[in-house]
Amino acid sequence: MPRPTTEPESSHTTRTGPYDRGVIIRQSQLVVDCADPARLAAFWGALMGAAPVDRDPGWSHIDPPEGLRLAFQRVPEPRSGKNRLHLDLEVEDLTAAADAAVALGGRRSGAPQRDAVGAFQVMHDPEGNEFCLTAEAGP
Numbered sequence: 001m002p003r004p005t006t007e008p009e010s011s012h013t014t015r016t017g018p019y020d021r022g023v024i025i026r027q028s029q030l031v032v033d034c035a036d037p038a039r040l041a042a043f044w045g046a047l048m049g050a051a052p053v054d055r056d057p058g059w060s061h062i063d064p065p066e067g068l069r070l071a072f073q074r075v076p077e078p079r080s081g082k083n084r085l086h087l088d089l090e091v092e093d094l095t096a097a098a099d100a101a102v103a104l105g106g107r108r109s110g111a112p113q114r115d116a117v118g119a120f121q122v123m124h125d126p127e128g129n130e131f132c133l134t135a136e137a138g139p
Contacts, residue, residue, distance in 0.1 A: 029061065029069035030087075033079070034127050037072035043126050044070055046104050048089070079128055087131045094119050094135040101133070 034040050041052035041060035048070075050062035061071040091097035094112055098121045102108065109122040109130070118136040125131065 027068055029071045031071045031073055032129060033075040034072050034129075035074065035078070036127070037074050039126060040072045040129075041070075043104050043106065044072075047101055047106075083130045086129070088120070088134050089131060091133050091135055094121055094133055097121075097133045097135075098123065 032040065037058060037060035038052065038054045041054065041062055044050070045052040045062040048062065048064040048067075050064045052060055052062055054060045058074040059071065061069055063069050089097075098108055098112075101123050105126040107124050109124055112119050112121045114137075116137060118134060120132045120134045123131050123133060
């Protein structure tokens with residue numbers, strides 16, 4: 001079956017699996033398990049410039065101006081251990097963005113890391129979920 005014409009061809013991507021059989025799978029949202037969906041939606045919404053939507057006490061989400069919807073669902077078990085997945089958020093001013101995240105209830109984890117390509121700051125949201133603020137190296 002030919003590929004749909006709405007999907008761009010890429011010289012570096014080979015699609016296999018269900019896609020080759022005409023099944024199109026697209027990312028729609030990233031869901032974060034948490035204790036307080038409304039609290040995390042408020043934090044992430046303020047950080048990323050999106051209004052939080054509280055669908056019910058167990059589910060909230062934000063639709064950032066750029067990027068994928070972030071949804072937050074209540075789960076009974078507490079978070080344990082290091083995240084196996086985290087978000088990298090590109091910022092223009094690493095220090096200012098980290099300060100803003102802290103003012104909203106997040107926290108820094110260690111000092112910023114820098115190399116020839118740029119810098120990043122590991123952060124935690126109010127429930128301890130890790131994310132990184134990243135900035136490209138200046139000219």
